Amino acid sequence: MEESTPRFLDCGETALSVEFGDSVDPAINARVLTLDARLRAAPPQGLRETTPTYRALLLRYEPLEISRDALIAAVDALLAPGGIEEKPSRSALRWTIPCCYDPAFAEDIDVAAALLGRPAPSLAQLHAGADYRVYMYGFAPGWCYLGGLPQALAIPRRASPRGPTPQGAVLIGGALALIAANPMPTGWYVVGRTPERMFAPRRDPPFLAAPGEAVRFEPIDAETFLALDARAAAGETVARRDAPR
Amino acid sequence: MSARLLVEAAGPGVTLQDVGRFGLSRYGVTPAGPMDLGAYLAATRAAGADSAIEASLGGAALRAEGATLGVAVAGGDFDIRLDGIPLPSACLVALAPGARLTLRAGASGAWCYVAVGGKLDLAKTLGSLATHARSGLGPKPLGAGDALTIIDAAAPPPEPLALIAPWLARDDAPIRLLLGPQADYFARDEIERFLNARWRIGARSDRMAYRLEGPTIRHARGHDIVSDGVAMGAIQIPGDGAPLALLADRQPTGGYPKIATVIGADLGRLAQLRPGGGLSFRAVSWDEAVAARRDYFAAIEAGAKREPLRAAISAESLLAENLVGGVVSALSDQTESSDR
Numbered sequence: 001m002e003e004s005t006p007r008f009l010d011c012g013e014t015a016l017s018v019e020f021g022d023s024v025d026p027a028i029n030a031r032v033l034t035l036d037a038r039l040r041a042a043p044p045q046g047l048r049e050t051t052p053t054y055r056a057l058l059l060r061y062e063p064l065e066i067s068r069d070a071l072i073a074a075v076d077a078l079l080a081p082g083g084i085e086e087k088p089s090r091s092a093l094r095w096t097i098p099c100c101y102d103p104a105f106a107e108d109i110d111v112a113a114a115l116l117g118r119p120a121p122s123l124a125q126l127h128a129g130a131d132y133r134v135y136m137y138g139f140a141p142g143w144c145y146l147g148g149l150p151q152a153l154a155i156p157r158r159a160s161p162r163g164p165t166p167q168g169a170v171l172i173g174g175a176l177a178l179i180a181a182n183p184m185p186t187g188w189y190v191v192g193r194t195p196e197r198m199f200a201p202r203r204d205p206p207f208l209a210a211p212g213e214a215v216r217f218e219p220i221d222a223e224t225f226l227a228l229d230a231r232a233a234a235g236e237t238v239a240r241r242d243a244p245r
Numbered sequence: 246m247s248a249r250l251l252v253e254a255a256g257p258g259v260t261l262q263d264v265g266r267f268g269l270s271r272y273g274v275t276p277a278g279p280m281d282l283g284a285y286l287a288a289t290r291a292a293g294a295d296s297a298i299e300a301s302l303g304g305a306a307l308r309a310e311g312a313t314l315g316v317a318v319a320g321g322d323f324d325i326r327l328d329g330i331p332l333p334s335a336c337l338v339a340l341a342p343g344a345r346l347t348l349r350a351g352a353s354g355a356w357c358y359v360a361v362g363g364k365l366d367l368a369k370t371l372g373s374l375a376t377h378a379r380s381g382l383g384p385k386p387l388g389a390g391d392a393l394t395i396i397d398a399a400a401p402p403p404e405p406l407a408l409i410a411p412w413l414a415r416d417d418a419p420i421r422l423l424l425g426p427q428a429d430y431f432a433r434d435e436i437e438r439f440l441n442a443r444w445r446i447g448a449r450s451d452r453m454a455y456r457l458e459g460p461t462i463r464h465a466r467g468h469d470i471v472s473d474g475v476a477m478g479a480i481q482i483p484g485d486g487a488p489l490a491l492l493a494d495r496q497p498t499g500g501y502p503k504i505a506t507v508i509g510a511d512l513g514r515l516a517q518l519r520p521g522g523g524l525s526f527r528a529v530s531w532d533e534a535v536a537a538r539r540d541y542f543a544a545i546e547a548g549a550k551r552e553p554l555r556a557a558i559s560a561e562s563l564l565a566e567n568l569v570g571g572v573v574s575a576l577s578d579q580t581e582s583s584d585r
Contacts, residue, residue: 053498
């Protein structure tokens with residue numbers, strides 16, 4: 001597929017959205033994350049911050065230091081064939097995140113399984129068997145949106161939100177998976193729970209996985225969940241970080 | 246005894262803010278920071294502070310303890326009093342131990358900043374002191390009984406000063422904005438309707454968003470977009486067609502079309518409107534927005550002009566001369582009797 005030029009959309013005079021498409025699509029997200037990595041490796045003077053999302057990269061900039069046209073030219077240069085080589089990034093990293101699918105922790109797994117017309121253990125098996133990629137964070141600190149949910153687990157979101165999610169809720173909604181940090185109401189379904197903290201403000205680094213990194217879920221039983229949760233509460237990282245294969 | 250600023254009373258929505266928690270939007274972190282950056286900078290630069298208390302319409306009462314503090318106030322036309330004696334709405338004064346500074350909603354304005362010269366003895370969270378109440382980052386909203394410890398307290402001004410900061414002047418000129426990023430989700434006549442309408446700030450407005458009451462703005466092709474990043478001042482049109490101006494405590498990403506974005510030079514003017522307050526918009530070009538930004542920040546860089554209170558108050562004819570004399574002598578008495 002030939003790659004089209006992105007659209008450049010003003011978000012006021014201090015932000016510019018570089019939009020690669022209007023759908024949730026791994027190829028579009030990969031282009032967002034590639035531009036993000038290249039801009040972070042060699043940021044133009046005046047670029048303040050980049051925010052990658054599913055299909056666009058938001059550039060916050062100081063227009064008294066760099067004009068909109070100069071910023072667009074810098075982006076075009078990075079996207080051109082033969083543009084600056086992408087530096088090896090963390091994007092190759094893979095996280096194995098423990099996840100408990102026991103209904104005592106996976107509060108909505110039975111409801112979701114019924115809606116999907118398959119037994120809960122089959123839902124868990126499919127969910128844990130898939131390869132995910134961190135598409136973006138959003139909504140609240142540490143809310144980590146994942147692409148790669150098996151088609152068989154795509155599920156319409158609730159018409160009205162459920163109550164606050166438990167800490168570390170692993171959710172599905174639409175064609176996406178999500179790991180939640182702090183408790184918030186949501187229209188998604190809680191199909192598992194991880195003892196890992198996706199966000200711990202006093203840990204270094206405070207956020208576990210970066211956009212572009214790969215994620216798998218490793219099923220654990222309730223007893224293991226409680227043991228790992230106690231270790232995670234004490235500040236330990238209980239997810240496994242593997243080098244690229 | 247260490248220098249402290251005691252919160253004796255605080256209405257809802259009194260928080261501590263610095264310029265904001267930047268660099269972590271990629272992890273879902275909201276920047277927070279002041280609603281009116283220009284007013285925040287007027288206060289913090291006058292006081293020599295790295296953060297400020299942001300008070301809302303519920304007001305606040307503050308008292309110094311342990312040392313005389315240099316305190317600057319700016320933002321909105323609030324009713325500011327030192328031991329009951331009226332001060333200009335932007336000022337730099339010495340707050341002696343025991344003296345009480347009160348802020349109450351005045352003729353206009355929604356946010357008022359109180360900055361103390363020195364450094365707050367508070368640990369930053371993710372690089373910032375800014376409170377974002379929804380995600381629990383930064384200090385909790387301030388309430389009666391809270392105290393802020395000041396280290397390296399700056400010398401208070403020898404006499405009370407009015408701060409003349411032209412960029413805080415409020416007028417009824419339309420709030421300027423740039424169309425986009427999703428103006429193409431609206432037909433031309435709906436954009437015209439949005440630009441020509443007279444809007445009112447809705448009652449359920451807060452640091453996250455101001456609701457705009459007026460005509461319904463209809464989408465040309467659906468109201469769901471795949472979530473993308475949200476800039477400060479973005480005007481989002483959700484499914485019900487009632488616009489929301491997304492401000493300091495906004496979520497970093499959102500899934501509704503954003504018809505336009507308020508320019509930086511006018512964000513403070515928008516933020517200082519109260520529920521019920523009226524406004525209109527005017528679309529400008531990127532060049533106009535940047536020219537306005539250049540002027541706005543050049544004025545802030547030049548700093549507020551400081552005028553002795555007596556002259557300032559006389560000039561504004563706010564008070565009879567004998568009362569002004571009382572203010573000045575009361576203030577200098579407290580300064581001299583402080584135990585620094």
